[in-house]
Each structure stands twice: as C-alpha cells, then as structure tokens.
Amino acid sequence: TAAVLEKKLEEAKIRHAEVNIIEPFDQIKTGPFSVQPLPVSHSVPDACALLIETKAGRVVHSGDWNLDPNPVVGYRSEAKTFKEAAKKGILAYIGDSTNANVDGRSGSERDVEKGLAEEFKNCPGRIFVTTFSSNVGRLISIARAAQKAGRKTVVVGRSMHSMIGAAYDCQYMKNVPDFIAEDDMDDYPDNKLVIIATGSQGESRAVLPRIARGDFPDISTRTTDTVIFSARAIPGNEIKINEVKNNFSAAGIRVIGPKDTANVIHVSGHPCREEIVEMYQWLRPKIVVPVHGEHTQLQAQADLAQANQIPQIVMPRNGSVIKLAPGQAEIIDHIPTQLLAVDLKRIIPANHLSIVQRRKLQYTGVVHVTVVLDGRGELAAEPKINTIGLIDPDDMAEEQFIGNLHEEIIDILDDMGEDEISDDHFVTEELRIGVRRFVFHFLGIKPAANIHVVRIP
The missing domain is CATH 3.60.15.10 (Ribonuclease Z/Hydroxyacylglutathione hydrolase-like)
Incomplete structure (x- = not known):
C-alpha cells in the first residue's frame, strides 16, 4: 500500500x-x-x-x-x-x-493460474487478458499460466505498469517470468503472446476498450485473437463492459468471461x-x-x-x-454525503453544474448565434451561426437548415420596434426563444441557445 x-x-x-x-x-x-x-x-x-x-x-x-x-x-x-x-x-x-x-466460498487464486493455463491451450493467436490492475496475485497467475503455455507476457496500460512496479519494489514478483516490453511484441509470433490490458470494467480511456473501438495506436485486432475477462463486473458497469465485448465480437474475436468456460479464470x-x-x-x-x-x-x-x-x-x-x-x-x-467525480485535472461533486450541463448537452445540442448591429439597430454583417450536436454540415439537405435558420433570425430582428432593437437584453431573449422554437419545429430538439449581440457605432 x-x-x-x-x-x-x-x-x-x-x-x-x-x-x-x-x-x-x-x-x-x-x-x-x-x-x-x-x-x-x-x-x-x-x-x-x-x-x-x-x-x-x-x-x-x-x-x-x-x-x-x-x-x-x-x-x-x-x-x-x-x-x-x-x-x-x-x-x-x-x-x-x-x-x-x-x-x-470465493475460491483460491491458485486455481485461477491452473484454469488460465488450460484456457490458453485453446487459443490459436494472441490472448488479451484484462483484470483489475490492483490484483497483483492475478497478474502473477496470468504470467505463470502464460509461461506454462509457452508464451511471453506483455503489460499494456499505465495503471498496470505502476502496480507491477510497486509489486517489484515490495519483492512480490519473485519466481515470476519476466515481462517483455510492448515495443518487442512484433518479435514474437501471435501464438506466443499474452497481453495483459487495463479496462476490465469498460473504462473508456483504458487500453482494452480502446483496442475494441480500434483507436489504440499501437495494437489492432485480428480474428485469431482471444479476449479473456479475468474479472467480474462491478454493479453499474455492465453496459460499458458489454459494449467492449460486443465490439470485439463484431470483429469476429472470441470473448471469454468467467461464466463462459468450465475453467476457473476468476475468483x-x-x-x-x-x-x-x-x-x-x-x-x-x-x-x-x-x-x-x-x-x-x-x-x-x-x-x-x-x-x-x-x-x-x-x-x-x-x-x-x-x-x-x-x-x-x-x-x-x-451526515450528508455525495459522490465525487474525477474531471481530468480536478475532483468535483458528481452533481457539479458543469457535469449537469454537459450531460444535458448530449441530448439537446447547442446553437451559437452572433449578430452585429450598428447604431441604428440594423445588421452590420450577416449573422454568424454555429451548431454543435444538431446537424451534419457535410449533408447538403441538413446544410439548408442553417440557411433557413439564418432567414428566421433576420425575420425576428425585422419584427422588432425601434425601442426593442436598441435593448440588448430584449434582442438576446427574442433571438434565444426564436432560435429554440425554430430548431424544435424542424428537429424536435430544444437546444441550448447562446446569443451574442455586438454593437458598433
């Protein structure tokens, strides 16, 4: 510890x-x-x-x-x-x-080493094994099972390397076969490799989910690969884990969990x-x-x-x-308690306004509109419109939507009286309401609408 x-x-x-x-x-x-x-x-x-x-x-x-x-x-x-x-x-x-x-009873980690060794015999190509990075006993079991199967073990994932480094410092890795470097994987045939990867709980930024999505730069999948989940799902993570499994399965890759084999691959x-x-x-x-x-x-x-x-x-x-x-x-x-969220470089309450707003934006999208008005309240330039999460700008049919929204904005401004057009707050609110109403009419979505009114002499 x-x-x-x-x-x-x-x-x-x-x-x-x-x-x-x-x-x-x-x-x-x-x-x-x-x-x-x-x-x-x-x-x-x-x-x-x-x-x-x-x-x-x-x-x-x-x-x-x-x-x-x-x-x-x-x-x-x-x-x-x-x-x-x-x-x-x-x-x-x-x-x-x-x-x-x-x-x-929960069983013994010694049985996992035997079960994995048996499972490895049935795998024709590379074997990816994922587990909790803190489970040092499991990492040892995987390495020893790989050795029994005549394979070398590679570790991929920062938290895995950190935990193994700590285990070496504490002299826990005695009589454990040496791991090979990730850069040396190409020196070995597929049927001689076991790759231990982070991501047993479907964490999107971990190695295994990224490989499953095809966005891990150094490792791509092959149909001869086998993926073994040597861990059980923590309640609440099932959907994310199934997404990873489905991505591999769709690519023709065999996926094995603790309930998919008679061999003991997790305790x-x-x-x-x-x-x-x-x-x-x-x-x-x-x-x-x-x-x-x-x-x-x-x-x-x-x-x-x-x-x-x-x-x-x-x-x-x-x-x-x-x-x-x-x-x-x-x-x-x-005593009142709450969940905390790791938000990149900060730790904030899980109900922090920034998280609430981002969660909402994934369903609603956003429209940014900037209008530049001169001293008489007339447009000094064409309205600038940007949307996020609403349309595909490369789709010509959807691109027409922006043109129609542009005309709606001009119509709203034209309908304003002299006193109204000189009131920034009134202009902002009328455009915000009008933009959201227009988008809802055509797309069925009420987006966040940010209106910027710029005045020039």
Missing part, C-alpha cells in the same frame, strides 16, 4: 510527503482508541482488518478479505488471529458484504456466504453492521447474520451515524 501511495504521490508531483508504514499486529493509539491491523487474504496484497479497542468494547472492521487457503501473494486470513481477538469479546463486526448473496477477493459464517463463528459478535456493497448485498448479510443468531443487526446507509454502545445499537444521526 505504501509503495503504491508513493508512486501516486510521485505522479501528482507531491514530494517529501511523510508516509508511515504500519505492520500487522502493531498497536496504534489514536485518541481514546487503540487500533491493531489483522492480516487477511485479498486480491490486493497486504490487506488488513482492524481490531479497534474502545472503552465500550472491541470492534472488528473487516475491510476487504476472503479465506483463500493458499494465496499467490500476501497474507492468509488465519482462524487463530480472529479467535484470539475474540477471547476478550467482540462488541461489533463491521463486515464486507460484496458476496453476501453468493453461496459457497473473488471477497468472502462468500460460507466464509462470512465462518468469520461469525470465530468472532461471535454481539452486533453485525453490513458494509461494502449494494443495498441488496447489505441486506443479504443482514439476513445471514439473523439466520446465525447474531443478537443485533444495524443496516446502514451512506452517511449513517451508528451508536454501538451503551444500550441498543442504532442509527442516531445522518
């Missing part, structure tokens, strides 16, 4: 930031609390749950975890660690709900129902607070906790303020 943070600080040109590294089982005192990280297995190495000591009792916050019995990299979630923590009693367990509606880094029950048995908490998931997943863990005779269950929402003790656990207040 510290290595990844340092690389992100470096990218942001933030220097000399103090990064304090905390080891598992360290005791950290902060105010009235004592916090101890407890190592757990997860797809991101060095994950830890938190054991929080308070005067009212002990609380375990699980963070992201699972019960992978033999992780490729990182810690195991050890029963003795949590049973030891439970000896003094656990007031509350605040737990990962991502897979609370999934029966069974989750989050606990399924059997694992959650096992954690309940280790900790024996008085209270369960489901977190980390959609509402249906939180409810699934709440139902699971009730079925396992947990005395109290609190179902939170974003911003809930929860009292765990003394007395009955309950929600006592709410």
Whole structure:
C-alpha cells in the first residue's frame, strides 16, 4: 500500500510527503482508541482488518478479505488471529458484504493460474487478458499460466505498469517470468503472446476498450485473437463492459468471461456466504453492521447474520451515524454525503453544474448565434451561426437548415420596434426563444441557445 501511495504521490508531483508504514499486529493509539491491523487474504496484497479497542468494547472492521487457503501473494486470513481477538469479546463486526448473496466460498487464486493455463491451450493467436490492475496475485497467475503455455507476457496500460512496479519494489514478483516490453511484441509470433490490458470494467480511456473501438495506436485486432475477462463486473458497469465485448465480437474475436468456460479464470477477493459464517463463528459478535456493497448485498448479510443468531443487526446507509454502545445499537444521526467525480485535472461533486450541463448537452445540442448591429439597430454583417450536436454540415439537405435558420433570425430582428432593437437584453431573449422554437419545429430538439449581440457605432 505504501509503495503504491508513493508512486501516486510521485505522479501528482507531491514530494517529501511523510508516509508511515504500519505492520500487522502493531498497536496504534489514536485518541481514546487503540487500533491493531489483522492480516487477511485479498486480491490486493497486504490487506488488513482492524481490531479497534474502545472503552465500550472491541470492534472488528473487516475491510476487504476472503479465506483463500493458499494465496499467490500476501497474507492468509488465519482462524487463530480472529479467535484470539475474540477471547476478550467482540462488541461489533463491521463486515464486507460484496458476496453476501453468493453461496459457497470465493475460491483460491491458485486455481485461477491452473484454469488460465488450460484456457490458453485453446487459443490459436494472441490472448488479451484484462483484470483489475490492483490484483497483483492475478497478474502473477496470468504470467505463470502464460509461461506454462509457452508464451511471453506483455503489460499494456499505465495503471498496470505502476502496480507491477510497486509489486517489484515490495519483492512480490519473485519466481515470476519476466515481462517483455510492448515495443518487442512484433518479435514474437501471435501464438506466443499474452497481453495483459487495463479496462476490465469498460473504462473508456483504458487500453482494452480502446483496442475494441480500434483507436489504440499501437495494437489492432485480428480474428485469431482471444479476449479473456479475468474479472467480474462491478454493479453499474455492465453496459460499458458489454459494449467492449460486443465490439470485439463484431470483429469476429472470441470473448471469454468467467461464466463462459468450465475453467476457473476468476475468483473473488471477497468472502462468500460460507466464509462470512465462518468469520461469525470465530468472532461471535454481539452486533453485525453490513458494509461494502449494494443495498441488496447489505441486506443479504443482514439476513445471514439473523439466520446465525447474531443478537443485533444495524443496516446502514451512506452517511449513517451508528451508536454501538451503551444500550441498543442504532442509527442516531445522518451526515450528508455525495459522490465525487474525477474531471481530468480536478475532483468535483458528481452533481457539479458543469457535469449537469454537459450531460444535458448530449441530448439537446447547442446553437451559437452572433449578430452585429450598428447604431441604428440594423445588421452590420450577416449573422454568424454555429451548431454543435444538431446537424451534419457535410449533408447538403441538413446544410439548408442553417440557411433557413439564418432567414428566421433576420425575420425576428425585422419584427422588432425601434425601442426593442436598441435593448440588448430584449434582442438576446427574442433571438434565444426564436432560435429554440425554430430548431424544435424542424428537429424536435430544444437546444441550448447562446446569443451574442455586438454593437458598433
């Protein structure tokens, strides 16, 4: 985690930031609390749950975890660690709900390496594999599976390179076959290459979606290629992911997801129902607070906790303020929360006016009109009209639309009286209303209309 943070600080040109590294089982005192990280297995190495000591009792916050019995990299979630923590009693367990509606167990990353190696045997040309860049264990599994298939591995995507660099810094990449540079791909035949690419969630600017659209400059597709999604869709991303898959499929390229093969090509880094029950048995908490998931997943863990005779269950929402003790656990207040959006070089609220306006413009388009009036209120030059998102200027039939709009603007100005034509606000509003009415009449769209009135002596 510290290595990844340092690389992100470096990218942001933030220097000399103090990064304090905390080891598992360290005791950290902060105010009235004592916090101890407890190592757990997860797809991101060095994950830890938190054991929080308070005067009212002990609380375990699980963070992201699972019960992978033999992780490729990182810690195991050890029963003795949590049973030891439970000896003094656990007031509350605040737990990962991502897979609370999934029966069974999440599986082992070791099985993915075997499954990918089997899948690679059926692929005639290049193999593109996409997964989360933070899943270092998966990147190792892919590289080892490629080696078993007699293939070299290439990594494409900035976040992948950054994460692998951090993994090398932390000595996690021991006994992992060397990756070859992107520039060296042409030195190998197609059936000797595995390409790991970013974009498992359909992110438009990531490598794999760009390759699917045909706008990645260095890599174009071939019908002998195979694309493997070694990840599951985060709820809400399904449409974007399907768009990527459809683009590849339309190009005659085979696409394989976790449900499309009998081979294990993905396991989750989050606990399924059997694992959650096992954690309940280790900790024996008085209270369960489901977190980390959609509402249906939180409810699934709440139902699971009730079925396992947990005395109290609190179902939170974003911003809930929860009292765990003394007395009955309950929600006592709410703090307003909101989503944030990364807007290129800034972070802004997701409901920021600029985003709202851009979202609206994709449906309405915009018309810019500039009129230059002389001292008598007469046109000193032809009106200048620009449209965005309304017509194709190369289409002669649609180009006539601009001519008709031009005549409408002149008609509106001609209908104004002497006092009206001398009032910039009146001229602007009349043209704005008239332009929008005209466009709606012909196109059925009410665009944003920006009117600029210029006066010359």
